[in-house]
Amino acid sequence: CRPLCSVPARIEATMGKNIVQPDSSNTRGIPRVIFVEDVAAFIDGDTIDDSVKEFSELFSKYKYMERSLLLKKASLETKVPEIRRSLDTVEFMITKRDSADGECEIDSRFEISDSLYANAKVKSPESVCLWLGANVMVEYSLEEAQQLLAKNLDAAERQLQDLNKDLEFLNEQLTTTQVNISRIYNHGVRQRQIKTKA
Secondary structure, three states, X not given: OHHHHHHHHHHHHHOOOOXXXXXXXOOOOOOEEXXXXXXXXXXOOOOHHHHHHHHHHHHHHHHHHHHHHHHHHHHHHHHHHHHHHHHXXXXXXXXXXXXXXXXXXXXXXXXXXXOEEEEEEEXXXXXXXXXXXXOEEEEEEHHHHHHHHHHHHHHHHHHHHHHHHHHHHHHHHHHHHXXXXXXXXXXXXXXXXXXXXX
């Protein structure tokens, strides 16, 4: 969110006319584009080309934000199933350990690399190692790993929900911006036709 968070502020700062307004309904502070109801009053002294250019720049900025959010969404959509699989595995190990009297043995097949697996027997599992990222692996007890993975899964699912809401909001802003551009352009065409007939 770091590089993207400054984009809404730049949108508001770079717009000559007040074509955006702050909106608290989205989590990233993306400004809401105004709907131009009275095109003639909105243009008032500006040229059609300047107004179209301003909305076109805003449209480009919204598209940039949309691309960034779609990349984050794709990343989260791959992480959520991985976290869920890891959590299921840890919960299976806890269940196996707790159901066995004394020692238990789990037959496992683990991934060494893409499409390369190895078989292993795990005796009396008490801990697991989790990749945290940046080539860092940490050993946790099964209960700690379960808590951590459950917390991470919940956070990732909430982030995904927020991203979907923000993408929906951005889609509305893109549509409104396109409608504004069309209305201003059509107003310019009508004005040229009136001048031509006169």
